[in-house]
Amino acid sequence: MSEETVLPIPNLALAQHFFTLKQPKFDHLQEHARHSLLAGIEADKMAPYYRLVASAGVLPLDEALAARMEEENEEELNKIENRLNDAEETEGESEISDALRAKANYLTRIGEKDKAVDAQKLALEKTPGLGARIDITLTLVRIGFFFGDNQLVTENLAKAEALIEKGGDWDRRNRLKVYRGLHLLSIRQFKPAGELFIDALSTFTATELVPYNDFVALTIIAGALTLSRVDLKKKIIASPEVNQALPELPVLADLIKNLYESHFDKFFVALATLEQTHLLPSRFLAPHTRYYVREMRILAYTQLLESYRSLTLESLSGAFGVTVDFVDNELSRFIASGRLHASIDKVHGVVETNRPSLKNQQCDTVVRKGDILLNNVQRLSKVLY
The missing domain is CATH 1.25.40 (Serine Threonine Protein Phosphatase 5, Tetratricopeptide repeat)
Incomplete structure (x- = not known):
């Protein structure tokens, strides 16, 4: 296998289908997700992953299908193991490394997480080429993404960055x-x-x-x-x-x-x-949808308010295509939390902007960060003395 070839394993599209099937609110997407997930599992003969998703209740378990894929997995792994044994007995480091990578990649392809991670780490130890080592580390990152293992992702991103700094x-x-x-x-x-x-x-x-x-x-x-x-x-x-x-x-x-x-x-x-x-x-x-939508709304309100010294609530509601009550409630919440620099004159139905000057903003930042620094110094002094 060429070092330049990047195998799309594990197939991250399947993890997305699995996520979709676990969310009842996406029932309009689930028929396609169910079909695509099963088709992907069968295409890569992913017996371990099939049992995992079936145990989560998103696919029915077909024992005949599972047994057939497990038999095919075992046959392929036996072939790779024989190849590895031959390489260890009669060939050199390069052939051993290729066999170890083949085994690791096959375990990765079929979704056998723990064994795949161990096999990829062993291949990483035995592989001499820098480019191949980077590819193995990025494969470990993909395994982390596939199974939602954030620790595996962060650990191997750091390793990949260190390897690339050496000459990627x-x-x-x-x-x-x-x-x-x-x-x-x-x-x-x-x-x-x-x-x-x-x-x-x-x-x-x-x-x-x-x-x-x-x-x-x-x-x-x-x-x-x-x-x-x-x-x-x-x-x-x-x-x-x-x-x-x-x-x-x-x-x-x-x-x-x-x-x-x-x-x-x-x-x-x-x-x-x-x-x-x-x-x-x-x-x-x-997980970040609510945050993103809120921040985008604040961005839009800020963009409009920065253009005017004051606006009526009615004109604001018209600009955003929502009711006056909606704008009033949302602006009140964002102003109270310090996210918008404005005030609402409810009597006259007007929103007035009160943008702080740059110098005042900088002064507030210095004071706020200075207070944090002083608090940290005081805690440190208590620990040391």
């Missing part, structure tokens, strides 16, 4: 950006994730991790929340890679177009649609 090639450096970005997105670090995704847009090759259009969608989702209006235009809206994929991502096209052009009523509709089509159904984004 251009392609592997770019693929690592996507891996790191996906992990950051999964832990709600949208800004650094978006930066990595944008860097990788024109050089994307990590199709073993995520399909290209899905990658573009994640880039837009992260960028829309974290980029300034100028950078949103420059790095997302004007990006040829994004524009190539946008016809197949109409909801995201509406989202960024209406956010940038300040058509906030259409933006709210696009955001609500995005919640149902891209955020809640995604196993990576679902």
Whole structure:
């Protein structure tokens, strides 16, 4: 097997189907997910993974199918084991390494998590080439993503970064950006994730991790929340890679177009649609859906309020296509939590902006961080003395 070949194992699409089937609210997606999950399991003869998903109740267990796949798994593993024994007896380190990697990759393909992780780690120890070692480490990251093992992901991302610093090639450096970005997105670090995704847009090759259009969608989702209006235009809206994929991502096209052009009523509709089509159904984004939607609303309110000294509640509700009561309640909550710099004159039905000056903001930041530093110093002094 060439070192340059990146096997799409484990098949991360199956983990997404598994997630969909575990969510009762996605009943309209479940027929397709059920068919695709079973087809993928049968294609890769994933007997261990089949028993896992069947035990979760998302697929019925067909004992005949499970037994047939287990027999095929055993036959293939015996062949690989014989090949490994021959390599150890009569051949050199390179052949032994190839056999160890073949065994590890087969266990990874069929979804035998614990054995696959152990086999990949053994292959990593016995493999001399730097490029191959990076590939093995990234495979361990994918196993972590597949089974939702965050510790496995973080440990091996750190190892991959260390290996790449020793001399990883251009392609592997770019693929690592996507891996790191996906992990950051999964832990709600949208800004650094978006930066990595944008860097990788024109050089994307990590199709073993995520399909290209899905990658573009994640880039837009992260960028829309974290980029300034100028950078949103420059790095997302004007990006040829994004524009190539946008016809197949109409909801995201509406989202960024209406956010940038300040058509906030259409933006709210696009955001609500995005919640149902891209955020809640995604196993990576679902835990952060409420946060994302809230932050995008704050972004839109801020963008509009920054253009005026005051606005009536009625004009605000008209701009966002919602009722006056909705705007009143939502703005009150965001103002009270310090997320919007404005005040509401309920008597006259007016929202007045009170943007703090840059110097005041900087002063507040220094005071706040200074207090935290002093508190930490005092705690440290108690420990030391």
